[in-house]
Amino acid sequence: MSLNFVLIEAWNGLRRNVSMVVSVILVTxxxxxxxxxxxxxxxxxxxxxSFWYDKAQVAVYLxxxxxxxxxxxxxxxxxxxxxxxxxQLKSTTLTPYIDKYYFENHDEAYTNFTEQFKGSGVVDLVxxxxxxxxxxxxxxxxxxxxxxxxxxxxxxxVESVVDQRSYLDGIFSMLNAASLTAVGVAxxxxxxxxxxxxxxxxxxxxxxxxxxxxxxxVGASNWFIxxxxxxxxxxxxxxxxxxxxxxxxxIVVFFVDGFLQASLPTTAFIQLSDSWIVFPILLGLxxxxxxxxxxxxxSRYLRV
Amino acid sequence: MIRFDGVSKxxxxxxRPALHDATLEVKPGEFVFLVGAxxxxxxxxxxxxxxxxxxxxxxxxxxxxxxxxxxxxxxxHYRRNLGVVFQDFRLLPTKTVxxxxxxxxxxxxxxEAFIHDAVPEVLGLVGLGNKENRLPHELSGGEQQRxxxxxxxxxxxxxxxxxxxxxxxxxxxSNGIMDVLRNINAAGTTVLMATHDTAIVNxxxxxxxxxxxxxxxxxEASGSYQTKAHAIITEDFExxxxxxxxxxxxxxxxxxxxxxxxxxPSSEAIDLSYLDRMKDEDPL
Numbered sequence: 001m002s003l004n005f006v007l008i009e010a011w012n013g014l015r016r017n018v019s020m021v022v023s024v025i026l027v028t029x030x031x032x033x034x035x036x037x038x039x040x041x042x043x044x045x046x047x048x049x050s051f052w053y054d055k056a057q058v059a060v061y062l063x064x065x066x067x068x069x070x071x072x073x074x075x076x077x078x079x080x081x082x083x084x085x086x087x088q089l090k091s092t093t094l095t096p097y098i099d100k101y102y103f104e105n106h107d108e109a110y111t112n113f114t115e116q117f118k119g120s121g122v123v124d125l126v127x128x129x130x131x132x133x134x135x136x137x138x139x140x141x142x143x144x145x146x147x148x149x150x151x152x153x154x155x156x157x158v159e160s161v162v163d164q165r166s167y168l169d170g171i172f173s174m175l176n177a178a179s180l181t182a183v184g185v186a187x188x189x190x191x192x193x194x195x196x197x198x199x200x201x202x203x204x205x206x207x208x209x210x211x212x213x214x215x216x217x218v219g220a221s222n223w224f225i226x227x228x229x230x231x232x233x234x235x236x237x238x239x240x241x242x243x244x245x246x247x248x249x250x251i252v253v254f255f256v257d258g259f260l261q262a263s264l265p266t267t268a269f270i271q272l273s274d275s276w277i278v279f280p281i282l283l284g285l286x287x288x289x290x291x292x293x294x295x296x297x298x299s300r301y302l303r304v
Numbered sequence: 305m306i307r308f309d310g311v312s313k314x315x316x317x318x319x320r321p322a323l324h325d326a327t328l329e330v331k332p333g334e335f336v337f338l339v340g341a342x343x344x345x346x347x348x349x350x351x352x353x354x355x356x357x358x359x360x361x362x363x364x365x366x367x368x369x370x371x372x373x374x375x376x377x378x379x380x381h382y383r384r385n386l387g388v389v390f391q392d393f394r395l396l397p398t399k400t401v402x403x404x405x406x407x408x409x410x411x412x413x414x415x416e417a418f419i420h421d422a423v424p425e426v427l428g429l430v431g432l433g434n435k436e437n438r439l440p441h442e443l444s445g446g447e448q449q450r451x452x453x454x455x456x457x458x459x460x461x462x463x464x465x466x467x468x469x470x471x472x473x474x475x476x477x478s479n480g481i482m483d484v485l486r487n488i489n490a491a492g493t494t495v496l497m498a499t500h501d502t503a504i505v506n507x508x509x510x511x512x513x514x515x516x517x518x519x520x521x522x523x524e525a526s527g528s529y530q531t532k533a534h535a536i537i538t539e540d541f542e543x544x545x546x547x548x549x550x551x552x553x554x555x556x557x558x559x560x561x562x563x564x565x566x567x568x569p570s571s572e573a574i575d576l577s578y579l580d581r582m583k584d585e586d587p588l
Contacts (some may be wrong), residue, residue: 002410002413005410005411210394210396210397211407213394214394214396214411214455215411216380216383217354217383217388218383218384218411218412218455218459219379219381219382219383219384219385219386219412220380220411220412221380221381222377222380224411224413225411
């Protein structure tokens with residue numbers, strides 16, 4: 001009975017304040033869509049990291065007769081030099097850090113290169129002797145590439161040591177910046193949403209001020225007075241959150257899996273099944289935000 | 305039942321105490337008039353009992369509760385023991401007579417079965433048994449005040465506070481209201497009524513507490529009340545006043561979103577009057 005009364009009051013509040021409720025829904029929709037996008041970007045970064053970092057290797061490029069960098073002097077690395085580098089990789093100081101390594105000679109490098117750049121004109125310009133012989137090293141902990149740099153970077157016959165992760169870091173820092181931007185925009189929008197909800201609830205309380213005054217006089221408990229208003233805010237925000245969830249689903253299905261996946265087929269993009277986690281976050285955030293700001297707004301009216 | 309021990313009330317912005325060192329006791333079942341000019345402290349007195357305000361010093365005990373120690377959280381529960389009636393009725397304009405009275409029970413979570421027993425009973429008590437489905441604007445002032453009284457006593461409070469309940473009513477209607485209050489008192493409810501109306505006080509012959517500038521200057525068991533203002537009105541204005549309707553003056557200053565400040569020095573009575581200055585629609 002009493003619950004019924006609370007629900008009817010909340011419904012009446014929503015009905016009387018339609019314009020404000022619609023604006024609450026829209027602002028919540030936009031802000032939570034930004035929050036959701038930020039979470040999606042982070043998920044994408046995580047999935048790319050785990051996908052690529054495991055595959056990322058440290059390349060120890062050896063000298064060719066054309067290279068002038070490192071310890072090279074336009075001379076092909078000699079068999080002794082190669083053996084020395086390999087001995088270093090096998091040494092007891094490095095083995096704890098190295099998962100595995102393998103050697104790639106000119107011909108294998110050429111085969112891989114033509115495979116990788118198939119159809120590109122650059123293949124015709126490259127001959128096997130241009131491509132360096134390489135030790136490909138897989139580390140147990142991919143972040144510890146500095147050890148390889150130190151151990152073999154200065155040896156004669158080594159042109160350069162390259163951690164492939166450094167190529168990825170550029171991409172990831174770009175994605176991180178994008179997700180930080182989304183978080184920043186979301187934070188501003190969330191502040192606007194909170195203030196708007198508070199204003200809406202105050203208006204709603206204002207249109208029911210006679211009832212409120214009488215409730216206070218006859219001794220209705222505070223929760224009884226507050227609950228309809230908090231429900232009102234939560235309902236409006238939840239509608240906004242649900243729309244935001246819909247917007248996120250649309251973005252994932254049509255933009256990420258549709259457009260991006262088609263234009264970049266080799267990259268693994270997040271699927272809708274990975275992004276379920278976003279929906280409870282959005283719904284929870286919307287509800288907490290609305291309940292909090294509605295509570296603060298209505299408490300002003302209940303000071304005894 | 306109600307005990308004041310050296311109670312003073314100073315409002316934050318006021319230079320003069322609204323109530324000064326008031327000590328008195330009201331016993332269960334008494335009918336007490338609070339009289340005095342505007343600003344004499346009658347309203348502060350009622351606000352203190354309602355716990356709209358806390359005393360600046362001194363102790364107030366109502367129904368065994370020390371109001372100085374009553375936490376804000378417990379105030380709603382405490383107020384269920386009190387009924388309140390105002391000069392301006394404070395009915396909900398969109399609800400019928402029945403629903404206005406039932407509202408007080410619904411917000412306390414009472415069952416519909418109980419409401420359908422209690423409301424007709426109390427409406428009968430105030431003489432409105434046949435007007436359950438009317439809206440407030442279809443009723444006369446006296447009938448509206450009866451609805452307000454019904455709402456105040458439907459929960460069977462131990463104490464009824466009435467702040468100038470006859471202030472907007474003509475003398476004949478006022479007498480009807482006083483009959484209702486007398487019946488309620490006779491049924492055991494303690495009644496505390498603030499009023500300017502000398503005729504009513506003199507006719508009822510009940511206890512009178514007179515306030516002047518915050519001091520209790522008189523407390524008589526079955527007293528009367530005379531004022532200079534009353535003399536002037538009787539001499540000069542009585543003939544025209546008797547047949548004219550009271551005029552309600554709407555203040556012109558309009559504060560669209562008022563800060564409810566019960567400490568404001570201009571506060572009259574239990575001042576929720578800012579609520580009534582506003583229009584009722586969605587502003588958009």
